[in-house]
Amino acid sequence: MVPMHPIAVHGKVLNVLYMPEGPSIVILKEAVSAFEGRKVLRVTGNTKEDKDRLVDKKVLAFKSWGKHFLICFREFTVRIHFLLFGSYRINEQKESAPRLSLEFKNGELNFYACSVKFIEDDLDEMYDWSADIMAPAWDPAAAVKKLKAHPEMMACDALLDQDIFAGSGNIIKNEVLWRIKMHPLSQMGALKPRQLKQLADATHKYAFDFLEWKKAFVLKKNWKAHTKRVCERCELPMVKEYLGKTNRRTFYCPNCQVLHHL
Numbered sequence: 001m002v003p004m005h006p007i008a009v010h011g012k013v014l015n016v017l018y019m020p021e022g023p024s025i026v027i028l029k030e031a032v033s034a035f036e037g038r039k040v041l042r043v044t045g046n047t048k049e050d051k052d053r054l055v056d057k058k059v060l061a062f063k064s065w066g067k068h069f070l071i072c073f074r075e076f077t078v079r080i081h082f083l084l085f086g087s088y089r090i091n092e093q094k095e096s097a098p099r100l101s102l103e104f105k106n107g108e109l110n111f112y113a114c115s116v117k118f119i120e121d122d123l124d125e126m127y128d129w130s131a132d133i134m135a136p137a138w139d140p141a142a143a144v145k146k147l148k149a150h151p152e153m154m155a156c157d158a159l160l161d162q163d164i165f166a167g168s169g170n171i172i173k174n175e176v177l178w179r180i181k182m183h184p185l186s187q188m189g190a191l192k193p194r195q196l197k198q199l200a201d202a203t204h205k206y207a208f209d210f211l212e213w214k215k216a217f218v219l220k221k222n223w224k225a226h227t228k229r230v231c232e233r234c235e236l237p238m239v240k241e242y243l244g245k246t247n248r249r250t251f252y253c254p255n256c257q258v259l260h261h262l
């Protein structure tokens with residue numbers, strides 16, 4: 001069961017995330033921009049991190065890398081990872097206790113059931129921005145190079161590998177492979193350079209379609225593979241299996257999605 005994803009991009013935001021993928025983190029980043037440059041007045045929450053450090057500190061920027069949401073301060077960064085059932089509220093509270101709650105003069109930002117971690121290192125050293133499918137620095141050639149280095153790797157695992165496709169998740173995986181007619185068990189070493197490039201480009205492209213559709217509340221309506229029972233190209237049943245080393249729920253059409261194996 002996937003919970004509903006109520007979102008308002010303007011004004012109040014009420015959001016339940018379920019294993020959010022990169023585009024949902026970009027939506028969050030846009031939704032909290034009013035707090036950028038603002039000082040944290042009060043901090044509460046049951047995180048074990050030393051949250052009092054945040055008091056009186058100014059948020060320099062909100063960033064994201066893949067599924068990581070980053071709140072940047074001058075000397076450190078707070079990394080939020082929503083894991084399975086994390087959620088947030090902007091200018092609203094849930095009944096449950098927040099993991100981290102930041103109060104600003106112009107509102108509040110609350111995070112629930114997520115992982116909160118302080119990062120002391122320089123983000124540019126920690127993160128390969130070229131791997132983030134949503135980032136301006138996204139580099140499909142770098143992704144292709146990484147895919148080539150893993151000839152045995154299957155497409156269904158490659159698309160969940162955060163070092164290669166940071167921000168890609170199970171929905172993106174299923175949709176991209178259906179779009180490019182590639183069987184999820186296809187191995188990277190069996191693909192032609194053109195097909196590897198297509199895999200990288202299609203992932204980037206679908207991530208931005210996801211972003212646009214999610215903002216317009218029509219993401220699910222546009223699913224072609226994820227949770228689907230029939231392939232609309234073939235009018236034949238889709239297969240649902242738990243595939244790959246990642247063993248995640250995979251939907252594919254065995255008729256039009258071609259298996260490339262070594």
Ligand SMILES: [Zn+2]
Nearest residue numbers: 231234253256
């Ligand atoms: Zn098909």
